[in-house]
Amino acid sequence: MNFEQFLLILRARLWLVFGVLVVVVATTATVSLLLPKQYAATASVVVDAKGIDMLSGMQMQAMLMPSYMATQVDIINSDRVAQRVIGLLKLNEVSQFREQWREETQGRGSFDKWLIDMLIKRLDVKPSRESNVINIGFSWPDPRTAAQFANAFAQAYIDTNLELRVEPARQYATFFAERTKVIREEIEAAQRRLSDFQRENGITAADERLDIETARLNELSSQLVAVQGARVDSQSRQRQAANRDTMPEVLQSSLISGLKAELAKLEARREELTNRLGRNHPEYQRTESEIGSLRDRIDQETRKVVSSLGANTQVNLQRESEIRASLDAQRERVLQLKNQRDELTVLQNDVANAQRTYDALSQRLTQTSLESEIQQTNISLLNAATEPLRHASPKLLLNLVVAIFLGTLLGVGTALMLELLDKRIRGTQDLQIVLGGIPVLGVIQDAGAVFRPRRGLRRLLGAR
Structure with missing residues (x-):
C-alpha cells in the first residue's frame, strides 16, 4: 500500500473515520463531565542538605550523597508517614471511611492498612529539579480537605524525620548508659584491688621507696668491696708474720723502734765492757741481763703486733660475712619491691584503662543524650498547602485533545481494517x-x- 492508496481509502471511508472520532470525543467529554472533580493541594518542604551536625559541628557525608533526596521521597511515601497522618487527622474515627472500608473489603483485613493504601494512592511527591525542595501533593474531591491532607503529610514527614534521627540516638544513649554503669563498677573494683595491695604491702610511693632501697643496696655493695679489700690486705700481712722484723707494722711501731734503739745502745755498751772489764765483771753481767730483758720485751711487742694482724683479719672476715648477709637481704628486698612495683603498675594500668574507657563512654553518653532530646531537624516547611481554586482533574481540554488524537487513530485503524476485510x-x-x-x-x-x-x-x- 502506497500513500495514494492510503489517501483513497481515507477518502472513501471518511465518514467512518469522522464517526469514530465523534464517538470517541463525545464519550470522553461525557465521561469527563460526569466524573467527580478532584482538587490537588501542594505543600512544599525544604531539606537542608549542608550535612553539618548541630552538636558536634562535623560534616555528615550521608546528606551530601545523591541518593539522599530519593530517600526522603521514599520516606514521604512510606506507610509510617501515612500512619502518622491518620493519627494527626484522626481518620480512624471517621465513620464514613469505616463504612467505605466495609463495603470494599466486607470487613476483611486491617482498617488502618486500607486507609494507608488509600492515602498513598492519592499522594503525589515530586522533588524539584536541582534543588532541595520537595513538593507534597494530595488530591481529594473537597479542596479544603485536600489542603488539610497535604499539610498533614508535610507535618508527618517532618515529625517522622525527627523521629528517625532521635530513635537511634535514644537507643545509643541507653546502650552507653548501661556500658557506663558496668565500666564504673569495673573502675571501683580495680581501685579497690589497688588500694588493698598498697595497704597490704605498706606502699605509699613505690618509686621513691624503691630508689631508697636501691641506694641502700649500692651502699652495702660498696662496703662489701671495701671490707673484702681490708680482709685481703690483713690476710696478706698475716702471711708475712714469719718475717716479723720486716713487717711494716713492726717497722712502723714507735715503741719497738725505741726498744731497738735502746737495745743497740746496750749492745754497744756491752762490747765496751767486754773489752774493758771482761765478761765476768758484774757490770757486764748486769748489762747482759738488761739486753736479754730488752729483747724479750721487743719480742713480746712484736708478737702483739702480729697477733693484732690476726685479730684484724678475723674482724674483717666477720664484718664481710655480716655485710654480705645484709647485701643479700637488701637485694632480696629490692627484688621484692620491684615485683610489687610491677604488680602495682598493672593495677594502676587497669584503673587508668578503665578510667579512659569510662571517660570516652561518658562523652558519648552526653552527646547521644543531647541528640535524643533534640527537637530540631533539617526539614522545614517552605509553603503550606492552601485550598485550590480550580479542580485538577478531570481536565476537559486535555482529555479532548487526547480524545481527538486517539479517535483519529482509531478511525483510521478501523477504516484500514474494514478495507482489508472487504477489498475494493x-x-x-x-x-x-x-x-x-x-x-x-x-x-x-x-x-x-x-x-x-x-x-x-x-x-x-x-x-x-
Missing part, C-alpha cells in the same frame, strides 16, 4: 493488480461512482 478497487493501481499487470488504457473521471466488481467478474479476474 480504488484506483488504476488496484485495477492493474487485479488484472495481473494489464495496462490501463483510460480512466473515466466520476467522483461519485465506485467500481465494485461482482462475484462472477471477481472470479474471472481471479482466474486470470
Whole structure:
C-alpha cells in the first residue's frame, strides 16, 4: 500500500473515520463531565542538605550523597508517614471511611492498612529539579480537605524525620548508659584491688621507696668491696708474720723502734765492757741481763703486733660475712619491691584503662543524650498547602485533545481494517493488480461512482 492508496481509502471511508472520532470525543467529554472533580493541594518542604551536625559541628557525608533526596521521597511515601497522618487527622474515627472500608473489603483485613493504601494512592511527591525542595501533593474531591491532607503529610514527614534521627540516638544513649554503669563498677573494683595491695604491702610511693632501697643496696655493695679489700690486705700481712722484723707494722711501731734503739745502745755498751772489764765483771753481767730483758720485751711487742694482724683479719672476715648477709637481704628486698612495683603498675594500668574507657563512654553518653532530646531537624516547611481554586482533574481540554488524537487513530485503524476485510478497487493501481499487470488504457473521471466488481467478474479476474 502506497500513500495514494492510503489517501483513497481515507477518502472513501471518511465518514467512518469522522464517526469514530465523534464517538470517541463525545464519550470522553461525557465521561469527563460526569466524573467527580478532584482538587490537588501542594505543600512544599525544604531539606537542608549542608550535612553539618548541630552538636558536634562535623560534616555528615550521608546528606551530601545523591541518593539522599530519593530517600526522603521514599520516606514521604512510606506507610509510617501515612500512619502518622491518620493519627494527626484522626481518620480512624471517621465513620464514613469505616463504612467505605466495609463495603470494599466486607470487613476483611486491617482498617488502618486500607486507609494507608488509600492515602498513598492519592499522594503525589515530586522533588524539584536541582534543588532541595520537595513538593507534597494530595488530591481529594473537597479542596479544603485536600489542603488539610497535604499539610498533614508535610507535618508527618517532618515529625517522622525527627523521629528517625532521635530513635537511634535514644537507643545509643541507653546502650552507653548501661556500658557506663558496668565500666564504673569495673573502675571501683580495680581501685579497690589497688588500694588493698598498697595497704597490704605498706606502699605509699613505690618509686621513691624503691630508689631508697636501691641506694641502700649500692651502699652495702660498696662496703662489701671495701671490707673484702681490708680482709685481703690483713690476710696478706698475716702471711708475712714469719718475717716479723720486716713487717711494716713492726717497722712502723714507735715503741719497738725505741726498744731497738735502746737495745743497740746496750749492745754497744756491752762490747765496751767486754773489752774493758771482761765478761765476768758484774757490770757486764748486769748489762747482759738488761739486753736479754730488752729483747724479750721487743719480742713480746712484736708478737702483739702480729697477733693484732690476726685479730684484724678475723674482724674483717666477720664484718664481710655480716655485710654480705645484709647485701643479700637488701637485694632480696629490692627484688621484692620491684615485683610489687610491677604488680602495682598493672593495677594502676587497669584503673587508668578503665578510667579512659569510662571517660570516652561518658562523652558519648552526653552527646547521644543531647541528640535524643533534640527537637530540631533539617526539614522545614517552605509553603503550606492552601485550598485550590480550580479542580485538577478531570481536565476537559486535555482529555479532548487526547480524545481527538486517539479517535483519529482509531478511525483510521478501523477504516484500514474494514478495507482489508472487504477489498475494493480504488484506483488504476488496484485495477492493474487485479488484472495481473494489464495496462490501463483510460480512466473515466466520476467522483461519485465506485467500481465494485461482482462475484462472477471477481472470479474471472481471479482466474486470470
